[in-house]
Amino acid sequence: MEPGEIHALLGENGAGKSTLMNVLYGLLQPDEGEIIVDGRPLRVRGPGDAIAAGIGMVHQHFMLVPVFTVAENVMLGAEQVRGGFLGFLDRRRARRQVIEVSTRYNLRVDPDAVVEDLPVGVQQRVEIVKALTRDVDLLILDEPTAVLTPQETEELLAVMRALRESGKSIVFITHKLKEVKAIADRITVIRRGRVVGTAGPDASEDELAALMVGRTVSLLVDKGPARPGAPVLEIEGLVVDDDRSCRAVDGVDLTVRAGEVLGIAGVQGNGQTELIEALMGLRPILRGSVRLAGERIDGWPTKRVLRAGVGYVPEDRSVDGLVREFSVAENLVLDIYDQPPFGTGLVLRPDAIAASARKRIPEFDVRTPSAEAAVGTLSGGNQQKVIIAREMSRPLKLFVAAQPTRGVDVGSIEFIHRRIVHERDIGTAVLLVSSELDEVIGLADRIAVMYRGRILGIVGPETPREEIGLLMAGITGAVDGAGEAEPARPAGPGTPTPTGPAPADDPGNEEAR
Amino acid sequence: MSTVTADDVAVAVRPGFWTRDRKVGAGAVLFGVVAAALFGALATGADARFTISEDAGGAAVAIDGTLGAILFGLIAAAAGAALLAGVPTRWFTPLLGVAVVGVVLSFLCWQVSAAPAGQNFMPLVNIVRGTFILALPLIFGSLAGVLCERSGVVNVAIEGQLLMGAFCGALVGTIAANAWVGLVAAALGGALISLLLAVFTIRYLVDQVVMGIVLNLFAVGLTGFLYERLMQPDAAAYNQPPRFEAWPIPVLSDIPLLGPALFSGTIFLYLALVLVVVIHVALFRTRWGLRTRSVGEHPTAADTLGVKVLALRYRNVLLAGMVAGVGGASYTLALYTFTKNMIGGKGFIALAALIFGRWSPTGALLAALFFGFADQLGTYLSAINSKIPSEFLAMLPYLATLLAVAGLVGKVRAPAADGKPYIKG
Numbered sequence: 001m002e003p004g005e006i007h008a009l010l011g012e013n014g015a016g017k018s019t020l021m022n023v024l025y026g027l028l029q030p031d032e033g034e035i036i037v038d039g040r041p042l043r044v045r046g047p048g049d050a051i052a053a054g055i056g057m058v059h060q061h062f063m064l065v066p067v068f069t070v071a072e073n074v075m076l077g078a079e080q081v082r083g084g085f086l087g088f089l090d091r092r093r094a095r096r097q098v099i100e101v102s103t104r105y106n107l108r109v110d111p112d113a114v115v116e117d118l119p120v121g122v123q124q125r126v127e128i129v130k131a132l133t134r135d136v137d138l139l140i141l142d143e144p145t146a147v148l149t150p151q152e153t154e155e156l157l158a159v160m161r162a163l164r165e166s167g168k169s170i171v172f173i174t175h176k177l178k179e180v181k182a183i184a185d186r187i188t189v190i191r192r193g194r195v196v197g198t199a200g201p202d203a204s205e206d207e208l209a210a211l212m213v214g215r216t217v218s219l220l221v222d223k224g225p226a227r228p229g230a231p232v233l234e235i236e237g238l239v240v241d242d243d244r245s246c247r248a249v250d251g252v253d254l255t256v257r258a259g260e261v262l263g264i265a266g267v268q269g270n271g272q273t274e275l276i277e278a279l280m281g282l283r284p285i286l287r288g289s290v291r292l293a294g295e296r297i298d299g300w301p302t303k304r305v306l307r308a309g310v311g312y313v314p315e316d317r318s319v320d321g322l323v324r325e326f327s328v329a330e331n332l333v334l335d336i337y338d339q340p341p342f343g344t345g346l347v348l349r350p351d352a353i354a355a356s357a358r359k360r361i362p363e364f365d366v367r368t369p370s371a372e373a374a375v376g377t378l379s380g381g382n383q384q385k386v387i388i389a390r391e392m393s394r395p396l397k398l399f400v401a402a403q404p405t406r407g408v409d410v411g412s413i414e415f416i417h418r419r420i421v422h423e424r425d426i427g428t429a430v431l432l433v434s435s436e437l438d439e440v441i442g443l444a445d446r447i448a449v450m451y452r453g454r455i456l457g458i459v460g461p462e463t464p465r466e467e468i469g470l471l472m473a474g475i476t477g478a479v480d481g482a483g484e485a486e487p488a489r490p491a492g493p494g495t496p497t498p499t500g501p502a503p504a505d506d507p508g509n510e511e512a513r
Numbered sequence: 514m515s516t517v518t519a520d521d522v523a524v525a526v527r528p529g530f531w532t533r534d535r536k537v538g539a540g541a542v543l544f545g546v547v548a549a550a551l552f553g554a555l556a557t558g559a560d561a562r563f564t565i566s567e568d569a570g571g572a573a574v575a576i577d578g579t580l581g582a583i584l585f586g587l588i589a590a591a592a593g594a595a596l597l598a599g600v601p602t603r604w605f606t607p608l609l610g611v612a613v614v615g616v617v618l619s620f621l622c623w624q625v626s627a628a629p630a631g632q633n634f635m636p637l638v639n640i641v642r643g644t645f646i647l648a649l650p651l652i653f654g655s656l657a658g659v660l661c662e663r664s665g666v667v668n669v670a671i672e673g674q675l676l677m678g679a680f681c682g683a684l685v686g687t688i689a690a691n692a693w694v695g696l697v698a699a700a701l702g703g704a705l706i707s708l709l710l711a712v713f714t715i716r717y718l719v720d721q722v723v724m725g726i727v728l729n730l731f732a733v734g735l736t737g738f739l740y741e742r743l744m745q746p747d748a749a750a751y752n753q754p755p756r757f758e759a760w761p762i763p764v765l766s767d768i769p770l771l772g773p774a775l776f777s778g779t780i781f782l783y784l785a786l787v788l789v790v791v792i793h794v795a796l797f798r799t800r801w802g803l804r805t806r807s808v809g810e811h812p813t814a815a816d817t818l819g820v821k822v823l824a825l826r827y828r829n830v831l832l833a834g835m836v837a838g839v840g841g842a843s844y845t846l847a848l849y850t851f852t853k854n855m856i857g858g859k860g861f862i863a864l865a866a867l868i869f870g871r872w873s874p875t876g877a878l879l880a881a882l883f884f885g886f887a888d889q890l891g892t893y894l895s896a897i898n899s900k901i902p903s904e905f906l907a908m909l910p911y912l913a914t915l916l917a918v919a920g921l922v923g924k925v926r927a928p929a930a931d932g933k934p935y936i937k938g
Contacts, residue, residue, distance in 0.1 A: 065810045076814075077819045
């Protein structure tokens with residue numbers, strides 16, 4: 001690393017980028033090898049040593065205490081204290097420091113805001129401020145753009161440039177090629193824990209991708225035109241709250257037809273999770289209706305929704321998708337274990353379960369030592385393929401996939417994308433939620449952009465990225481007429497009245513008729 | 514290009530009529546009306562006197578029994594009705610307080626007025642003092658819980674820590690014939706249980722709740738065994754602990770009501786109150802407190818900033834053991850000699866006080882006093898030959914705990930990493 005340089009560390013998920021940086025930051029200890037700073041070998045026994053050596057890190061999952069204020073988070077570990085031994089906190093100085101750093105680098109944050117109330121983009125600024133108040137020379141940013149809109153990403157890149165101007169070095173970890181090309185001075189590509197190449201910013205995206213994966217991959221999803229049929233899923237005026245009883249889905253209307261992929265784009269945390277959970281009967285619906293092939297399914301228990309022909313890939317596979325301690329074979333029949341041939345009455349039929357695993361493991365290219373291995377020991381991509389195999393083995397009318405390729409290697413992504421397109425081609429309606437805009441653009445036949453619990457517009461996949469980016473940031477003016485559906489807006493003449501007795505009286509619906 | 518930003522109007526959804534506030538309000542109305550009718554009917558026309566002294570004499574507040582029972586019952590019902598009508602949420606706690614106090618006063622008017630002639634008075638000094646004495650182990654115990662759980666270790670072993678403190682205080686205090694030595698030994702005894710808790714849960718990642726229960730049983734077994742082999746055969750040599758005498762604080766102890774109740778106690782009472790303030794200030798105003806809370810909320814974040822997570826947890830768990838140990842000594846070095854299993858579940862009520870007090874030292878103090886009052890009330894009522902069976906009265910503190918913890922707390926939020934072991938990397 002040179003001073004005043006932005007060095008991009010590029011690699012697939014699981015290639016070892018984050019591990020390398022965690023070693024540098026002292027969170028993990030190296031088995032062998034050494035780190036050299038300013039010509040001298042440095043032994044980093046813990047993050048304290050790293051901070052002392054002028055290394056700061058912004059982690060992929062923010063390291064902020066949600067119930068603390070911004071100032072408290074910034075001062076934690078390096079507190080300004082009065083009273084000597086007693087160590088009373090000097091909050092005023094901490095606040096001043098936050099304000100000073102945030103104005104110097106144009107990172108607007110309110111020192112008294114409680115972190116959990118802040119949007120992710122701002123939380124990230126807090127993280128950067130936190131590192132900067134510790135006088136770092138080297139700042140490590142681990143996948144900083146994963147949670148940002150394209151516009152917020154632009155802002156972040158501007159901040160990074162400003163930091164470079166002031167002589168700080170930055171390690172920028174990512175797997176997004178565009179950003180690397182936009183900002184990096186040097187690029188190091190890592191694959192399976194080894195440096196496989198270095199490049200300048202003038203290298204082409206295809207070259208970098210090939211380095212990352214070790215072979216040429218098609219970045220585009222290969223699919224024919226969609227042949228949409230009758231509506232399968234119809235959502236009307238859906239309203240859902242999140243766990244904190246805040247409105248998460250705010251009057252969503254959506255229709256998915258047989259044989260098409262409807263992609264929902266949007267920055268994470270804009271109600272996509274709650275929308276899908278409500279659909280699957282995992283979260284109470286406050287208002288509105290959901291129809292599957294004409295039949296109302298809102299209020300149904302999840303099992304009944306699944307049995308009615310809905311396949312579901314949940315967004316967090318290790319929590320909602322699989323039982324990690326169970327074997328691959330058992331996980332493959334979690335949905336139908338109680339039905340013949342796998343179970344009759346009180347009895348499970350292990351031989352039938354094993355037979356189904358023998359058939360499906362090769363079919364879905366699940367790479368596992370055996371059907372009896374615990375699913376938790378498989379790599380992310382193979383775990384995801386187990387879920388896909390299970391969900392696609394039922395006759396489906398609707399396939400719901402939430403973040404189907406998050407934390408999955410490129411090879412598995414290709415496979416999963418092909419299966420999804422295949423499912424579409426045999427006439428299933430597909431609802432895809434992804435915070436990777438490229439994935440949505442590549443797979444979807446229509447793209448609904450979700451922002452703050454509402455669908456701001458539905459556009460075609462040929463729409464320029466910038467336009468979708470603006471929608472993701474909540475700016476609607478640029479796309480008049482491009483969408484097939486009006487933004488779901490029941491803004492009646494009067495403000496919404498809490499006494500409106502039934503959904504039928506929704507002023508928005510009346511306007512539409 | 515004109516840009517239109519999405520506005521912020523949410524689709525209105527009528528909230529269900531039966532919010533938590535309304536449910537509690539309906540309950541309060543019910544209780545208030547029942548109290549007014551039932552207690553009013555049962556109370557006699559005799560005056561219920563609440564005296565500011567230890568006996569029937571001195572200044573007193575007196576009210577006609579029947580009138581008082583009905584009046585306070587209706588006040589409780591009115592507070593409930595206000596909740597039912599849907600007042601702003603910030604009024605919830607005060608109104609609930611009014612309702613609870615109203616029902617309690619209505620009940621007292623009945624009991625005091627219906628007591629045998631000549632006993633129609635309630636000596637408030639005794640009641641307040643008794644409340645504090647009975648609350649003492651709860652205050653120490655719940656403070657121990659605060660220290661542990663704020664740094665992310667669930668402390669179910671409060672009972673064992675109290676018991677070990679009581680035992681060590683009695684044993685060492687008797688042998689050394691010095692109460693101060695006993696006090697130090699009590700703190701170390703509590704810390705011993707804490708050390709086991711810390712090593713097994715922090716180092717060996719044993720489930721914290723299971724470990725806590727095991728330690729409680731261990732403390733009961735160990736002290737019970739030593740009690741029978743050592744203390745019972747030769748009580749004079751091993752179980753005659755010296756006592757801390759009451760230390761009336763000059764001037765302050767002359768204040769009516771509060772003086773005799775609060776400022777004429779033993780060192781344990783003062784220590785408890787001082788500790789509440791010290792821990793509260795330390796937790797929210799010092800570096801130690803900030804780090805402790807960060808470790809209890811998000812240990813990984815604290816670790817990335819160079820905070821030594823495990824060391825801090827060890828330290829706080831040990832500190833908690835010492836606090837609880839002193840709490841145990843408040844029995845054997847001020848009130849009684851040691852007996853088998855003498856804590857009798859107070860450690861678990863302290864745990865309830867911790868939750869009821871929302872993991873804050875001052876909250877825990879108030880909760881402990883509430884439980885102490887319920888306990889003291891039971892004692893008082895059996896003293897005036899209440900018609901309510903004494904077994905029922907003995908149940909009061911537990912009933913109060915159940916109602917308090919289950920119903921009135923609402924959404925309490927424990928420290929996010931409470932009970933979760935921290936594994937580096």
